[in-house]
Amino acid sequence: MPYPSAARFPHNKGLHIPIPLRSPLKVIAQTMAALLLVLGLVGCKSLPRVVPDLERRPPPVRLEGSQGPLSAERSRAILERLRASGQGSDVLSRHLAVEEAVVGSPLTVGNKAVLLEDGPATYRAMLAAIEAAKDHIHLETYILDDDDIGQQFANALIAKQRQGVQVLLIHDSVGTLRTPDAFFQRLTDTGIRVLEFNPLNPALARTTWELNERDHRKLLIVDGRIAFLGGINISGVYSSGSFASGGRSGTGDGKTDDTPWRDTHIQLQGPVVAEFQKMFLDTWKTQKGEAYTERDFYPTPDLAGRHVVRAIASSPQDNYSQIYATLLSAIGSAESTVYLTNAYFAPDxxxxxxxxxxxxxGVDVRLILPSKTDSWLIFHAGRNYYTQLLKAGVKIYERQGVILHTKAGLIDGVWSTIGSTNLDWRSFLHNYEVNAVVLGTEFGDQLQKLFNADLAESKQITLHEWTRRGLLLRAKELFARAWEYWL
Structure with missing residues (x-):
């Protein structure tokens, strides 16, 4: 979720700073934000032109294991196994050729990847990992609500801090705007170090104040050995799962209802966890977080499984979004299928x-997008592109009966990604995001089953039907498209 939802606040996403505010200083922050938007002082950035050279010879691919870089012979053996799992095609070489050029993180072997569907399963796994923590807990989240789910996490973190486990927490200022100060004060009173990312109040800024830059990551790391990431925030809206009613959500018209939320997370163990650890600690450092005690942040990793995983992060400080460039390279390399499930679709x-x-x-391109959303602007901005895509042969489906919040992709059955990144300008330009890329058919088959399950609950949008939509829908699309850069 890139912004507080319409159900959470009376405004939609973007630079509208919603109420209730917790202090007069936040009223000032809200006013300044509005002035910046009106005066056009918030600079526009542009996405880079990514032109993958898919015909060139792939450069040597870096593979790392629990003891560091693997030998060239061992690396070749692992890549050959992956290629064989891709039904004999050389698609992985094509993907990796471009990934190596644009992504700074290594491709790691010996990992275990577990797909987590919806909030209940994800929260159970996360809370179990927190309860088992022995050394440290690092939590980074966009939304952390003061509700039953938020209190469960708060209590679990406080209990571990009292046991001597060091807890560091990063929360985004906009995403937790509705969460009262008392919630975080209770955490800090027990010794937990809490960092508010890019405070809305300029007077509290520890670095250059950038209203439009937000921390949209959802990342939990426990003892440097297990990591969780994906699209799931810490909020009661996820408490019911996607096949049972309950929880608070929004509709396309900004009204609240009990529609369940559909989302996806991933649990990782193995050498790749160290890469996510670096991302968390780098964010803490750049945001000038409170000093902490050095712990065993990088334990010697165990060989947890057979998955090959790459950790990818992006931020507005990068020359380009590595996640964006990686996704484009993977789509450009696709030979048979491109399956994307995403909550917020406003493509460049x-x-x-x-x-x-x-x-x-001739690639089978399928998009599963929301039929209901917590932000009608981004919803209609994305629909504005349906005609163009349908005419090109892209198949579009809208997931029924849920608020779709998943950010996942599967290409050629061998390249999978799960993370916090939406398919919109905000994720690619303005947000701190984090994704995992998993290679091979073993995990790809799991994601394919989940994609098929969502597809079975979706309605296909046909060109014949779409060209006959009403004038009101067309007007909403045109209006929303004018704002898509800021959504």
Whole structure:
């Protein structure tokens, strides 16, 4: 969720700073934000032109294990096994050739990846890992609500801090705007170090104040050995799962209802956890968080499984979004299928072109998008592109009966990604995001089953039907598209 939802606040997403505010200083912050928008003082950035050279010879791929870089012979053996699992095609080489050029993190082997569907299963796994913590807990989240779920996590973190486990918590200022100060004060009173990312109040800024830059990551690391990431915030809206009613959510018209939320997370163990640890500690450092005690942040990793995983982070400080460039390279390398499930779809011209080109090559391109949402602006901005995509042969489905919040992709059955990144300008330009890329058919088969389950609960949008939609929907799409850069 890139912004507090319409159900949470009377405004929609973007630079609208919603109420209730917790202090007069936040009223000042709200006013300044509005002035910045009106005066156009918040600079616009542009997405880079990514042109993968898919015909060139792939450079040597870095593979790392529990003891560091693998030998060239061992690396070749692992890559050959992955290629064989891709039904004999060389698609992995094509993906990796571009990934190596744009992504700074290594491809790690010996990992265990577990797919987590919806809030209840994810919260059980996260809380179990917290309860078992022995050394440290690092939690980074966009939303941390003061509700039953939020209190469960608060109590679990406080209990571990009292046992001597060091707890560091990063929460985004906009995402937790509704969470009262008392909630975080209770945490700090027990010794937990709490860092508010990019405070809305400029007077509290520890670095250059950038209203539009938000921490949209959802990342939990326990003892440097287990990591969780994906689209699931810490909030009661996820408490019911996606096949039972309950919880508070929003509709396309900004009204609250009891529609369940559908989301996806991933649990990782093995050498790749160290890469996510680096990301967390780098954010703490750049935001000038409180000093902490050095713990065993990078224990010698165990060989937890057979999955090959790459950790990818992006931030507005990067020259380009590594997640964006990686996704474009994977779509451009696709030979058979591109399956994307995403909550917020407002594509830039290059992503549109990549999807259309893939369909033109005969690739089966399918998008599962929301039928209901917590932000009607981004909802209608994305629908504005349906005609163009449908004419190009892209298949579009809208997930029924839930608020779709998943951010996942599966390409050629061998390249999988799960994370916090939406397919919109905000995720690619303005947010701190984090994703995992998992290679091979073992995990790809799991994600395929989940994609199929969502597909079975979705309605296909046909070109014939879509071209006959009403004038009111068309007007909403045009209005929303004018704001898509800021959504």
């Amino acid at each position: 011209p290059q992503l549109l072109e990549a999807l259309q080109d893939a369909a033109a090559r």
